Amino acid sequence: MKLLDRGLTVIEYIIGTFMFILMIIICYDVTARGLFNSPTIWANEISLYLLQAIILLGMAVNLRYKEHIQVTFLIANLKPTAKKFLNTFYLLVILAFSVVVIKYGYDYFAAALETGRRSSTLLEIPLYIPYSIMPLSGLLLGLEAVRQMIVLWTKKEA
Amino acid sequence: MTYILFMTLALLVILLAGTPVAFSLGIVGIGALVFADGFDSLNQMPIVIYKSLGDFILVAIPLFILIGTILERGKIGEALYNLAYKWLSNIRGGIAITTIVACVFIAAIVGASMSAILAIGAIAIPQMLKRGYSKSVTYGTVAVGASLGILIPPSVPMLIYSSLTDASPSKLFFAGYLPGFIVAIFLMIYAYFRSKNVERQPLPPLKERLQAVVKEIPALLIPFLIIGGIYSGWVTPTEVAAVCALYSLLIAIYYYKIIGWKDVPRIFLEGTRTSTIILSIFAGALFFGHALTYLRLPQIISDFTLSLEMPAIMILLIMIAIWTVMGFFMDVMSILLITVPIFYPVAMALGYDPIWFGIVLMIVMEMAVLTPPVGMNLFAIQSIQRDEKFNTIVVSTMPAMMTLVLCLILLLIFPQIVTAVV
Numbered sequence: 001m002k003l004l005d006r007g008l009t010v011i012e013y014i015i016g017t018f019m020f021i022l023m024i025i026i027c028y029d030v031t032a033r034g035l036f037n038s039p040t041i042w043a044n045e046i047s048l049y050l051l052q053a054i055i056l057l058g059m060a061v062n063l064r065y066k067e068h069i070q071v072t073f074l075i076a077n078l079k080p081t082a083k084k085f086l087n088t089f090y091l092l093v094i095l096a097f098s099v100v101v102i103k104y105g106y107d108y109f110a111a112a113l114e115t116g117r118r119s120s121t122l123l124e125i126p127l128y129i130p131y132s133i134m135p136l137s138g139l140l141l142g143l144e145a146v147r148q149m150i151v152l153w154t155k156k157e158a
Numbered sequence: 159m160t161y162i163l164f165m166t167l168a169l170l171v172i173l174l175a176g177t178p179v180a181f182s183l184g185i186v187g188i189g190a191l192v193f194a195d196g197f198d199s200l201n202q203m204p205i206v207i208y209k210s211l212g213d214f215i216l217v218a219i220p221l222f223i224l225i226g227t228i229l230e231r232g233k234i235g236e237a238l239y240n241l242a243y244k245w246l247s248n249i250r251g252g253i254a255i256t257t258i259v260a261c262v263f264i265a266a267i268v269g270a271s272m273s274a275i276l277a278i279g280a281i282a283i284p285q286m287l288k289r290g291y292s293k294s295v296t297y298g299t300v301a302v303g304a305s306l307g308i309l310i311p312p313s314v315p316m317l318i319y320s321s322l323t324d325a326s327p328s329k330l331f332f333a334g335y336l337p338g339f340i341v342a343i344f345l346m347i348y349a350y351f352r353s354k355n356v357e358r359q360p361l362p363p364l365k366e367r368l369q370a371v372v373k374e375i376p377a378l379l380i381p382f383l384i385i386g387g388i389y390s391g392w393v394t395p396t397e398v399a400a401v402c403a404l405y406s407l408l409i410a411i412y413y414y415k416i417i418g419w420k421d422v423p424r425i426f427l428e429g430t431r432t433s434t435i436i437l438s439i440f441a442g443a444l445f446f447g448h449a450l451t452y453l454r455l456p457q458i459i460s461d462f463t464l465s466l467e468m469p470a471i472m473i474l475l476i477m478i479a480i481w482t483v484m485g486f487f488m489d490v491m492s493i494l495l496i497t498v499p500i501f502y503p504v505a506m507a508l509g510y511d512p513i514w515f516g517i518v519l520m521i522v523m524e525m526a527v528l529t530p531p532v533g534m535n536l537f538a539i540q541s542i543q544r545d546e547k548f549n550t551i552v553v554s555t556m557p558a559m560m561t562l563v564l565c566l567i568l569l570l571i572f573p574q575i576v577t578a579v580v
Contacts, residue, residue: 012427012430012431013423013427015430015434016423016426016427016430017426018430019220019224019426019429019430019433020422020426022217022220022221022400023221023224023400023403023404024404026217026221026396026397026400026401027400027401027404029397030393030397030400030401034392044214047214047217048211048212048213048214048217051211051216051217051220052208052211052212054220054430054433054434054437055211055434055437055438055440055441056211056441058430058431058433058434058437058438059180059434059438059441061431061434062431062434062435062438063178065431067431067435068178068179068180068181068435068438069178069179069180069435069439069489069491069492070176070177070178070179071173071174071176071179071487071488071532072176072532073487073531073532074174074176075174075175075176086175086176087176089175089177090172090175090176090177090178090181093172093177093181093182093185094177094178094181096185096188097181097184097185097188100188100200100203104200104201104203104204105204107201107204108204108205130208131204131208134204134207134208
């Protein structure tokens with residue numbers, strides 16, 4: 001559990017850094033095009049990979065901080081026991097979701113790895129690199145959901 | 159039709175149980191696909207997700223949110239508020255009008271409404287209450303003023319709308335300014351007439367006021383950078399967002415000197431987390447949207463609606479009513495992502511203008527952040543005024559919200575407000 005916590009902190013820093021890089025490379029591209037009339041061939045593609053990583057990995061980070069937007073007006077005034085069951089319910093939903101993401105995300109990743117497909121742009125990035133993000137984020141999401149379930153059922157009633 | 163019923167019911171149950179919106183949409187989408195065509199139908203899913211997340215317009219969303227975080231940390235909102243105050247403090251309703259002007263400026267820089275309301279509200283609310291402004295003017299102008307972030311570009315909801323439809327983000331941005339100013343002017347008129355007996359402050363000497371303008375020029379430039387950049391057609395909204403993010407970071411560090419490089423990591427962590435909250439819903443909604451398209455539901459619903467042969471305006475009013483009701487309970491992103499894929503084809507089949515339809519939607523979404531029990535801007539005011547009853551906040555915001563209703567009616571009667579611009 002400690003390991004998962006630490007891992008998610010690392011991920012948080014990584015996507016924060018990605019955000020910084022994203023800003024810089026787009027600015028660089030604008031400058032290169034405007035001042036030197038030589039647009040980069042990679043800025044667009046790389047920024048999209050960074051965005052995908054930020055969004056998909058961010059889902060697990062948000063779950064850790066319980067920052068996801070929920071509809072709470074019905075469950076806000078429930079008794080603790082009822083709340084506990086509903087929390088378990090939604091964590092199971094997240095777990096099911098993450099299993100699907102892992103399974104199909106991984107198949108897609110494995111296929112790209114096997115065939116060695118590259119992006120159809122000038123960069124020719126091996127596609128298994130960006131495609132590894134979906135199964136990875138599914139895994140983190142699932143683990144975090146399980147962790148929260150364990151905490152939910154082992155911690156004493158406050 | 160059974161699918162529509164099944165999906166609506168399932169979504170409702172899962173959402174009401176408190177499941178985060180992102181995963182509710184995801185699981186219902188997955189469920190519908192499996193239910194219809196077995197597990198093999200999920201093979202397409204990663205392709206659809208990567209393709210939809212590979213839209214350059216989306217990159218603008220975290221960047222505009224980042225600008226908001228930078229402005230908040232760099233206290234640039236407060237600086238703009240103080241500047242407006244120096245010019246407007248002696249007129250009737252001066253502080254309220256100052257608040258609205260500052261909100262308009264900030265709305266023209268950031269993509270969402272929360273950070274603006276927190277920064278300005280925290281100074282304006284205590285000041286207004288102390289000088290005898292009524293609660294309805296105080297809470298109303300702050301809450302409605304801050305909701306302008308949705309309508310006045312750059313606007314994250316507009317970017318989401320544009321990515322779900324084929325409406326151009328630049329055109330949406332242009333179309334947003336005029337209705338945004340109309341709401342702001344209505345709001346000022348309201349504040350003026352409802353602030354009879356408030357304490358006014360004499361203006362500082364002209365020299366001091368001019369000096370204040372000069373001092374804030376770096377921040378005042380940002381909206382013009384955004385408008386000019388997009389209007390020239392030379393850069394995309396995403397590129398404008400990146401340049402403005404870097405620019406605001408640099409002026410916050412080197413010019414205003416409120417933050418230093420040591421604060422930069424925290425700003426980026428915070429900005430990224432705020433963005434991913436919104437973008438996860440987007441990712442979850444991709445599953446939902448994929449299921450809708452796969453099952454051809456938008457087509458079916460659109461055909462069904464047209465077969466009713468109701469007047470177009472009736473159907474539009476029904477859509478607005480549905481949005482309003484959803485606005486009571488849900489946040490803007492979720493409403494957009496659930497309804498736009500279904501409503502947009504219908505609106506297009508009825509012959510409405512895609513940009514105009516988007517602007518109408520934005521105004522209804524402004525009301526969504528102001529209506530209880532779930533209204534983000536009401537919560538924000540509550541977080542500033544902890545001792546105030548939530549009901550009081552709700553009731554006192556209502557009259558100011560009528561300015562939005564008024565603007566909506568104007569747009570329905572005179573679509574030219576939007577269509578003449580784009």
